[in-house]
Amino acid sequence: MKFVGNTLSIVKKDILLEFRAKEALSIMVFLSLLLIVVFNLAVDIDKDNVSSLAPGILWVVFAFSGVLGMGKTSLSEREDGAYLNVFFSAVSMEVFYIAKVISNLIFLLFMELFTIVSFVVLFNYDALIKGLPALTLPLLLGSIGFSAVGTLFSFLSTGSRFGEIILPFLFLPVVVPVLIAGVSATDLILNNTTGGALLKWLKMLAVFDLLYLTVSLMLFKHIVEE
Amino acid sequence: MLTLIDISKNYGLRPVLRGINLKIDKAEIVVLFGHNGAGKTTLLKISAGITPPTRGRVVVEDQVIKQGGIYYLGHKNSLYSELTVMENIRFFLSMRNGTAMVNSIEETLEEFGLWQRRNDPVKALSQGMKRRLALMKGIISGASLLMLDEPFSGLDLGWKDRVLNKLMALREKGTSLFIATHLINEGCQIADRVALLERGNLTLFHDKTEVNESLIQERLRNEVCR
Amino acid sequence: MKSFRLTKMLLLTLTVLFPLCFYLIFQVAPTERIMGDVQRIFYLHIALAISAYLGFGVLFVSSIIYLIKKNPYWDCLASSAGEVGLLFATLVLITGSFWARPVWNVWWTWDPRLVSMLILWFIYVGYFMVRKAVSEKSRRARYSAIVGIIGFLDVPVVRLATKWWRSIHPRLDRQEGGLDPLMVKVMLVTLFTFIVFASIVIFIRFRISWAEERVNTIFNEMEVSHG
Incomplete structure (x- = not known):
């Protein structure tokens, strides 16, 4: 199972890099906070509307924060041509892609947890904490979807003239199903309706993840040729 | 070849x-x-x-x-600027599945004048040192071309x-x-x-x-x- | 000039099809009970939509073939089909508005079909954004092929997601009971006309693009041999 070892090496390297550089994660986290504040100023969240607004706001924050962070993580590979370390090694580009998806996933989950906690604190929305165990599945599945698409497009955009700027334009339309499913699932969980409807959304997320992980895995190697 | x-x-x-x-x-x-x-x-x-x-x-x-x-060195050095010299080497070798070598690089680092700076982040090195590190990686890579x-x-x-x-010594080794x-x-x-x-x-x-x-x-x- | 003859023939068929089609739409098709004459734009709207999907379908398949064969022919075809598809998609969204406004008094609805067309529109704007952002030819072809493939696969998923989403919320009901059989016939003729039209436009656009490509290649080869 050498590829497991290689994947872990790359993921460990990414976490170490992030720990040192503190670029992607700190940007994601601060942007989340800022967005929540801005949302409140724009929409005026109070205890009456918080349960209907929370799912939407949370997932928009996840998407926007996430796309910014993922754009940054491919920069460290492109900047000095560091990804060539893997390109010319025995490790395949498929393994590299999976490792990058995992690294981005970890950062996304961190940011999402932070966002949720901030939301609870700023709006006294305890239902979010109570619903957290049930929320882990949609969060995980949705983040995998974000990461699968985001990692691919992140490398693509940093290989272009405009850089990470075009990433949101590519990423956001494609992850619309994740947003819809994520918001719907979150809404169902927070407002205590469960059953068949929730399962349906989780299935959609799972199918999206499977589809995009597979397709991106096959397409990724075409990006790293210069 | x-x-x-x-x-x-x-x-x-x-x-x-x-x-x-x-x-x-x-x-x-x-x-x-x-x-x-x-x-x-x-x-x-x-x-x-x-x-x-x-x-x-x-x-x-x-x-x-x-x-x-193959080992390729272009105009860029393929280094992670936030990681240390040792961390870069360790990662490079792990991709080439030669982590056993890590313990015997002390001498090579000395030869390249990098031993003193082995725990410094690459961004703190001079251009010349970075180039030396990149070349050192090539020499310890075990690549045949x-x-x-x-x-x-x-x-x-x-x-x-x-x-x-x-480099000429490498040729002697085939x-x-x-x-x-x-x-x-x-x-x-x-x-x-x-x-x-x-x-x-x-x-x-x-x-x-x-x-x-x-x-x-x-x-x-x-x-x-x- | 075999292909030129084919184009001429197809254009000729269009000179028959288009008038026939419009005659059918405006004279023959029965007036819709509830919406009145403005409903006739429906025929164009649907035909444009299907043609847009056709364009994107061609883009999708060409992109896959390009990644396998690396022949610039397929990249040319993909971007030509994309241009035409994007144009038609824009028209769909605009004609949709023209229809919705007099009928329901709204400029836009969040109907699954409209939403998926809108998302597809964004995806293909992204496709051309990527083409603009990469100057090296082979890289541009590869990168845009990737966007084209990912984007096209997204369409059914978006469609399904919006359908499920809309089924929970109250929606602007669109009465679509059975269609009058005559309407169906008119629809089919219109559909056929527009598919032929779209195919011809893609074909012509592609020929221009491919001719450019071949001129460049010849130019290069002249340079090489005369060094």
Whole structure:
């Protein structure tokens, strides 16, 4: 199972890099906070509307924060041509892609947890904490979807003239199903309706993840040729 | 080891390489001369498989892959600037599945003058040190074919000769080298065969005795004046 | 000039099909009970939509073939089909508005079909954004092929997601009971006309693009041999 070892090496390297550089994660986290504040100023969240607004706001924050962070993580590979370390090694580009998806996933989950906690604190929305165990599945599945698409497009955009700027334009339309499913699932969980409807959304997320992980895995190697 | 068959490359309307044929054998050093912008970098990138040619093929023998693979060094150093020297080396070797080597690099680090700075982040190193680190990686990589683009660029005084010796030592061990450089003196010193890239066309000097610096300089000068 | 003859023939068929089609739409098709004459734009709207999907389908398949064969022919075809598809998609969204406004008094609805067309529109704007952002030809072809493939696969998923989403919320009901059989016939003729039209436009656009490509290649080869 050498590829497991290689994947872990790359993921460990990414976490170490992030720990040192503190670029992607700190940007994601601060942007989340800022967005929540801005949302409140724009929409005026109070205890009456918080349960209907929370799912939407949370997932928009996840998407926007996430796309910014993922754009940054491919920069460290492109900047000095560091990804060539893997390109010319025995490790395949498929393994590299999976490792990058995992690294981005970890950062996304961190940011999402932070966002949720901030939301609870700023709006006294305890239902979010109570619903957290049930929320882990949609969060995980949705983040995998974000990461699968985001990692691919992140490398693509940093290989272009405009850089990470075009990433949101590519990423956001494609992850619309994740947003819809994520918001719907979150809404169902927070407002205590469960059953068949929730399962349906989780299935959609799972199918999206499977589809995009597979397709991106096959397409990724075409990006790293210069 | 490596065969270039009728390689042509166009960037838009501009032909950069025209019908290049070249064969690199085991344990030989082929040096590529040419003006800046003559296409040396492009040819090296195509040989390494990073850039696709517009026409032609690159054939890499199986034994190259089996016996350690390829190491490519371009203008960039392929280093993670936030990680330390040791961390970069450790990651590089782990990709090449040679982590056992980590313990025996002490001597090599000394030879490259990097032992003192081994726990410093790469961004704190000088340009010359970074280049040395990149070259060191190539030498410990165990690759059977090294492709180096301007390896001596940015090296501090005195290091050029030391690096030259180390590269020649590699050849003694059976490694092949394909080096592009504008340093005619050093290039002629180290080369088994010399190739000259002029306006996209490759001229091969098979017999090293035919070649000397003044010949190359004359050719290059004519190139400019034409 | 075999292909030129084919184009001429197809254009000729269009000179028959288009008038026939419009005659059918405006004279023959029965007036819709509830919406009145403005409903006739429906025929164009649907035909444009299907043609847009056709364009993107061609883009999708060409992109896959390009990544396998690396022949610039397929990249040319993909971008030509994309241009036409994007144009038609824009028209769909605009004609949709023209229809919705007099009928329901709204400029836009969040109906699954409209939403998926809108998302597809964004995806293909992204496709051309990527083409603009990469200057090197082979890289541009590869990168845009990737966007084209990922984007096209997204369409059914978006469609399904919006359908499920909309089924929970109250929606602007669109009465679509059975269609009058005559309407169906008119729809089919219109559909056929527009598919032929879209195919011809893609074909012509592609020929221009491919001719450019071949001129460039010849130019290069002249340079090489005369060095």
